[in-house]
Amino acid sequence: MREKTEKCVVTFPTxxxxxxxxAACREENVPxxxxxxxxxISAGCGMCWAAPKECxxxxxxxxxxxxxxxxxxxxxxx
Amino acid sequence: xxxxxxAATTRPKPPGVTQAVLEAMEGFGNCGRGTHADALSAxxxxxxxxxxxxxxLGGPAPDRVCFTINxxxxxxxxxxxxxxxxxxxxxxxxxxxxVLRPLYRLRAAGTEVxxxxxxxxxxxxxxxxxxxxxxxxxxxxxTHGSNLTGNVLDVERVGAFCRDHGLLFVLDASxxxxxxxxxxxxxxxxxxxFTGHKSLLGPQGTGxxxxxxxxxxxPLLVGGTGVHSYSETQPMDYxxxxxxxxxxxxxxxxxxxxxxxxxxxxxxxxxxxxxxxSRRFYEAVxxxxxxxxxGDWSAPERAPIVSLNIDGxxxxxxxxELSQRFGIATRPGAHCAPRLHRALxxxxxxxxxxxxxxxxxxxxxxxxxRAVAVLAxxxx
Numbered sequence: 001m002r003e004k005t006e007k008c009v010v011t012f013p014t015x016x017x018x019x020x021x022x023a024a025c026r027e028e029n030v031p032x033x034x035x036x037x038x039x040x041i042s043a044g045c046g047m048c049w050a051a052p053k054e055c056x057x058x059x060x061x062x063x064x065x066x067x068x069x070x071x072x073x074x075x076x077x078x
Numbered sequence: 079x080x081x082x083x084x085a086a087t088t089r090p091k092p093p094g095v096t097q098a099v100l101e102a103m104e105g106f107g108n109c110g111r112g113t114h115a116d117a118l119s120a121x122x123x124x125x126x127x128x129x130x131x132x133x134x135l136g137g138p139a140p141d142r143v144c145f146t147i148n149x150x151x152x153x154x155x156x157x158x159x160x161x162x163x164x165x166x167x168x169x170x171x172x173x174x175x176x177v178l179r180p181l182y183r184l185r186a187a188g189t190e191v192x193x194x195x196x197x198x199x200x201x202x203x204x205x206x207x208x209x210x211x212x213x214x215x216x217x218x219x220x221t222h223g224s225n226l227t228g229n230v231l232d233v234e235r236v237g238a239f240c241r242d243h244g245l246l247f248v249l250d251a252s253x254x255x256x257x258x259x260x261x262x263x264x265x266x267x268x269x270x271x272f273t274g275h276k277s278l279l280g281p282q283g284t285g286x287x288x289x290x291x292x293x294x295x296x297p298l299l300v301g302g303t304g305v306h307s308y309s310e311t312q313p314m315d316y317x318x319x320x321x322x323x324x325x326x327x328x329x330x331x332x333x334x335x336x337x338x339x340x341x342x343x344x345x346x347x348x349x350x351x352x353x354x355x356s357r358r359f360y361e362a363v364x365x366x367x368x369x370x371x372x373g374d375w376s377a378p379e380r381a382p383i384v385s386l387n388i389d390g391x392x393x394x395x396x397x398x399e400l401s402q403r404f405g406i407a408t409r410p411g412a413h414c415a416p417r418l419h420r421a422l423x424x425x426x427x428x429x430x431x432x433x434x435x436x437x438x439x440x441x442x443x444x445x446x447x448r449a450v451a452v453l454a455x456x457x458x
Contacts, residue, residue, distance in 0.1 A: 013315040015110030015304055016141040019125035034113045045305045047113045069141065069315070 007078040008032075008056040010049040010063070011041060011071040018047050024066050025049070030058055041074055050078060080406045080442040085225050085253060085383050085433035087275045087282060092339035092436065095332045099281055102331035109327045110304035120327040127330045128317065130337045134345075135251075135270050136261035137288040144320035145286040145330065149252040149273035150176040151298075152287040155320055156248050156269045157181065157219065159295035163188030165216040168207060168245075171196035171417040172221045172231070177250055178417065181219070190214070196421040200227040200373045207239050217246045222260075223253035226415045226422070226429065227373030228356065228383030230258065237266035246293065252276055253381045256340050257349035268293045277381075279340060279436065280333030283326045289316060297322065343436070352382035352434045355443045359432060360384050362447035368454040372422050372429060382434035385413075388450070390457040393428040400430070404449040408432050 012018040018034060025032055032051030041048070051059060053075060063070055081089050102123065107116030109124045128140035137143060146152045157180040161167055169181055171193055185191045192210040195203050207218070218240050223230045233249065240247040248269045251260060255272040256279065262270060267290065274284030289295060300312040301322035313319060340348060357380075364371050368389035373380075388396050397410035411428035412419055419425045432446060 013305065013313065014141065014318040015121055016125055016128060016317050017315075019121055020140065022122070023125070034118060036113050046111070046307075 004077045006053045006075055008051045008053050008059060009038070009041065009074045009076050009078070010051075010059055011037060011074070012045040012048065013069055013071055015045055015047065017069040018045050018049065020066075021049050021068055021070070024062055024068060025051075028062065030055060030062060035078075038076060038078060040076055041072075045071070080404075080445055082432045082434065082438065082442070082446055083407045083409050084435035084438070085276065085381075085431060086409055088277070088279050088435040090437055091281070091332070092279050092336055094335040094339060095280060098335035099328050099332040102328040106327050106331070109325050111324075123331050123334060124325055124327050127334045127337070130334065130341075131272070131286070131288060134256065134260070134337065135272075135288045136263050136265075137270070138262070138291045141316050142289045142291070143286055144289065144317040145284070145325050146320075147283050147326065148275075148285040149250065149271050152271035152273075152285050153177055153219075153248075153250060154180050155298040156271055156287055156295060157184065157217070158298050159320075160217050160246055160248070160269075161189050164214060166190040166192070166212045166214045167217045167219060168192050168194065168210050168215060169219050170194040170202055170221065171421050172200075172202065172224045172226075172229070172415065173219070173417065174221060174225055174250065174252070175414040175416070176252075177219055177221065193417060196418055198421065198423065200224065200229055200418060200422055202231070204232065204235060207236065211243060215243070215245055217248055219248040219250065221250045221252075222258065223251075223381035223383075224373070224415070224418060225253050225383065226385055226413045226418050226431070228381040228385075229374050229377055230254065230379050230381060233260070233265050233267070240268075241266040253383070256337075257345050257352065258379070258381075259345075262288065262290055269295070274329065274333040274336070278333065278336055280336035281329040284329040284333045287320070289320075295320060299323070348436045351436060352438065353380060355434045355438050355440065356380065356382040356384055356432075358440065359443045359447055362444065363450050366451050366454045368458055369450060372424065383431060384433075385429040385431045386450070387424065387427055387429055388454045388457050391453065393430045396430045396453060399453055400446075400449055404445070406446050406449055
């Protein structure tokens with residue numbers, strides 16, 4: 001079993017919004033990937049962006065600057 | 079076969095389209111239904127098409143591009159989702175049954191509908207927009223390019239009218255999206271409905287609507303979306319709001335390749351090529367004794383469509399002769415545009431429609447004109 005570490009998780013209202021996040025992160029070399037939404041989080045879209053916890057402020061800034069649609073940002077053990 | 083039925087569906091598709099569909103069918107999972115590699119491949123491709131369409135149409139953002147199976151579903155979605163029994167809509171005599179039949183059904187439920195008339199040459203009476211305006215007018219819906227005459231709407235004029243009166247402007251761009259410039263913001267268009275398999279050169283089974291900022295369309299269909307699974311109602315965020323059920327990601331992969339082709343060659347280049355051929359054909363057939371060509375040919379910009387009849391022949395007979403004797407594909411009869419047929423005086427006979435695409439050639443065009451001359455001579 002893989003050891004769990006704290007991650008920064010971003011959830012979305014639509015699949016399209018998650019695609020926009022992935023594209024933005026790829027363009028700006030922000031680490032992370034799309035994963036199924038963990039049960040601990042209630043979210044609209046079935047996929048979320050999971051990144052190292054230290055990326056939180058970078059992601060928050062990215063969301064605001066690019067006007068990305070999100071449901072929420074969480075710190076969670078994954 | 080000389081294929082001149084491109085207003086029905088363009089053929090052949092540009093290089094790369096078939097291969098893109100094939101690769102998608104072999105490699106894609108279901109867009110938005112998981113995060114494994116194959117599902118994400120589909121989701122990324124679908125999102126890329128949203129971005130390309132939004133850019134092409136001057137739409138506000140990729141997530142305002144909602145996919146349907148064709149323009150008919152897109153127009154039904156827009157009209158049922160915007161109009162109610164207390165509302166009034168203005169349409170035109172150019173409109174296709176994909177606009178007319180939803181409006182007639184809405185009218186039976188209380189919506190009021192009026193039509194801007196066309197004259198014997200198929201020219202719209204633009205002054206009528208003002209005359210038809212009512213206090214409860216909510217939507218103006220117009221065909222951008224007539225699928226019968228090829229004449230093209232003055233979008234700026236209608237958009238300015240809608241802006242000045244606070245009306246929603248729905249544009250049916252089935253025959254024009256791609257080759258004809260559309261800018262939703264600059265031209266004050268609230269919804270553009272498109273199909274993928276005509277002027278956009280993609281596969282059948284693709285289409286959609288690009289929805290402007292602040293435009294709230296009630297969903298026509300509700301169902302699985304991959305998001306908000308425990309909600310009893312359709313999610314209201316675009317594009318999910320208008321997309322129930324699995325998307326045609328295979329077809330959209332093909333549409334993506336078609337959009338790339340259009341961008342690479344240049345949509346303006348494609349439009350000029352098609353317009354040049356249709357004008358060449360018109361010049362060759364217009365003076366043939368017994369041939370009647372329909373539409374307004376004084377207009378500088380036209381969709382690549384020529385509709386005609388030959389005296390003494392039924393339009394179906396002409397089309398069949400063209401197919402059987404000359405190997406030329408055209409469409410006869412009524413073209414799902416009953417109001418315009420009435421205006422042109424072709425309700426009984428219909429018309430034979432010739433239509434061009436990016437791959438059509440001068441040789442094919444001249445061959446078709448010679449065939450029309452032969453048939454007209456034989457009919458005299």
